[in-house]
Amino acid sequence: MVRLAEVLNRGVDDRSWLTYTAQKGYIALTKDKNLGRVPLSIGTILASKARVVTFSVGAATGAELAALASRVIPAVVRSVGPVRRACIFKVTASGALTEVKIPSRFRTRFSR
Numbered sequence: 001m002v003r004l005a006e007v008l009n010r011g012v013d014d015r016s017w018l019t020y021t022a023q024k025g026y027i028a029l030t031k032d033k034n035l036g037r038v039p040l041s042i043g044t045i046l047a048s049k050a051r052v053v054t055f056s057v058g059a060a061t062g063a064e065l066a067a068l069a070s071r072v073i074p075a076v077v078r079s080v081g082p083v084r085r086a087c088i089f090k091v092t093a094s095g096a097l098t099e100v101k102i103p104s105r106f107r108t109r110f111s112r
Helices: 014-024 039-048 062-080 104-110
Strands: 027-030 051-056 087-092 097-100
Touching: 014 027, 014 039, 014 051, 027 062, 039 104, 051 062, 062 087, 062 097
Parallel strands: 027 051, 051 087
Antiparallel strands: 087 097
16 A cells, blocks of 8 residues: 555645556545545546545444455455446445445546
8 A cells, every 4th residue: 555645745736646546556545535426537537547545434433444455455455456447435333335426427428
């Protein structure tokens, strides 16, 4: 696992870090649940073929988020790892992992 803070400047914009993770073949993990709702971010995910997993856990502490991440990483690797297209998955506080459907209007507009 690579922390973006180790390789990118703090406060980097979504477009930069999403593109970076996609180019490296990483699965991006984030707590930003709005990422899949922002058209520019969705466009970046589609254009770069980023694979993104959002943790929808509310006001979880760092320790709670770390514990949840360590529980679900095997499922993320099994489910998201083989995917070679742009995708967004969501992890809930219970540890459920589901794919978020990217609306076709975005796929048509941003996919290449």
